[in-house]
Amino acid sequence: MKLRTTTAFLALCALAGIATAGEIKPFSQAEFDRLTRAGQPVVVDVSATWCPTCKAQKPILEKLMKQPAYKDVTLLTVDFDSEKSTVRAFKVSMQSTLVGFKGAKEVARSVGDTTEVGIEGLIQKTTR
Numbered sequence: 653m654k655l656r657t658t659t660a661f662l663a664l665c666a667l668a669g670i671a672t673a674g675e676i677k678p679f680s681q682a683e684f685d686r687l688t689r690a691g692q693p694v695v696v697d698v699s700a701t702w703c704p705t706c707k708a709q710k711p712i713l714e715k716l717m718k719q720p721a722y723k724d725v726t727l728l729t730v731d732f733d734s735e736k737s738t739v740r741a742f743k744v745s746m747q748s749t750l751v752g753f754k755g756a757k758e759v760a761r762s763v764g765d766t767t768e769v770g771i772e773g774l775i776q777k778t779t780r
């Protein structure tokens with residue numbers, strides 16, 4: 653009986669963790685449109701694998717997206733080098749750019765910010 657109770661508890665903890673974290677997924681126009689039409693908060697992360705600034709941003713973004721306060725935020729990742737049409741559509745001129753949306757409205761943008769306070773501030777603007 654103890655094993656069953658422990659297993660059920662661990663399963664509930666795992667589900668709770670999923671429910672309290674924002675999603676990180678690759679950008680697709682269909683997903684972006686669905687989320688913004690629904691009024692959901694979205695952060696578009698334009699990065700490049702070779703970019704040291706992007707590499708510094710990544711663990712900060714991952715940490716923040718795990719916070720319960722940002723469970724409704726979706727982070728959509730865009731590859732600066734291979735998704736040029738998307739990069740142009742968002743009027744991004746360089747990697748390490750974060751663009752925040754509250755619904756269809758752009759509410760924040762930053763380039764090259766590697767501070768947790770700055771990145772969190774951008775994410776917060778999408779939730780207000």
